[in-house]
Amino acid sequence: MIRWLLLIPLALLIAIGAGTLFLFVASLVDPLMGSLTGDTLLVGFWVFVDEVFSSEDPGPMIAEAAFAVARVAFLLLAFPPILVAVVSEVIRARSLVWHMGATAALTAAIPWVLRGSARVATPAELHVSAVLGLTGAVAGLVYWAIAGRDAGGARPAPHPPLSGGTAP
Numbered sequence: 001m002i003r004w005l006l007l008i009p010l011a012l013l014i015a016i017g018a019g020t021l022f023l024f025v026a027s028l029v030d031p032l033m034g035s036l037t038g039d040t041l042l043v044g045f046w047v048f049v050d051e052v053f054s055s056e057d058p059g060p061m062i063a064e065a066a067f068a069v070a071r072v073a074f075l076l077l078a079f080p081p082i083l084v085a086v087v088s089e090v091i092r093a094r095s096l097v098w099h100m101g102a103t104a105a106l107t108a109a110i111p112w113v114l115r116g117s118a119r120v121a122t123p124a125e126l127h128v129s130a131v132l133g134l135t136g137a138v139a140g141l142v143y144w145a146i147a148g149r150d151a152g153g154a155r156p157a158p159h160p161p162l163s164g165g166t167a168p
Contacts, residue, residue, distance in 0.1 A: 008085060011147035015081045019107075019139035023077070026131050032124060033131055075114075076132065080106040081139045088151040099144035100137045107136025 027037040048065055052058040084102045087093070108129045112121075121129075140148075 007147050008089070011143050012078075012081055012085055014146060015139040015143035016078050018142040019081065019135045020073075020077050022138040023131070023135045026135070030131065032127050036124065036128065075110055076107065077135070077139075080110070080136050081143055084140060085143055085148070085151075088148060092151055094149055094151045096141070096144050096148075099148045100140040103140030103143070104133040104135075104137035107139070108133035 027033045051061060055061055080103045083106065084099060087102070088099065093099070111125075111129065111132065
């Protein structure tokens with residue numbers, strides 16, 4: 001019970017933080033990610049500021065923008081580790097490959113699912129998906145290191161070997 005109340009939520013918080021830190025560092029270090037996130041944030045910020053100052057009551061606009069940013073951050077950084085952790089606990093998946101791979105695949109797939117159109121991806125989109133996949137893999141690794149190795153609770157005790165006859 002203490003596992004569900006303390007260990008898993010703490011492991012998820014740390015894993016989400018690690019994934020967020022990795023994505024932030026990747027956006028600073030990787031030139032393509034830096035230009036994409038930098039340009040997007042810069043243009044988005046100035047459009048937002050323009051709209052706020054041209055509006056009579058900017059309160060609802062600011063609240064909606066904060067909600068949109070939180071929704072995107074939750075979908076990319078929190079939802080994949082949480083979903084994989086819940087599934088891992090239910091099916092008792094303890095494998096490092098499972099935690100890293102499932103979280104990476106889910107994180108990388110989210111932009112494709114949200115986009116919803118069937119078209120050929122550009123190299124930049126594939127690059128962003130790869131970085132998001134690595135972000136998910138980092139979160140999965142951190143979660144596994146803290147709580148995933150014991151997913152599903154205590155391991156069952158090994159059964160004694162069956163003996164077919166008398167001992168020599």
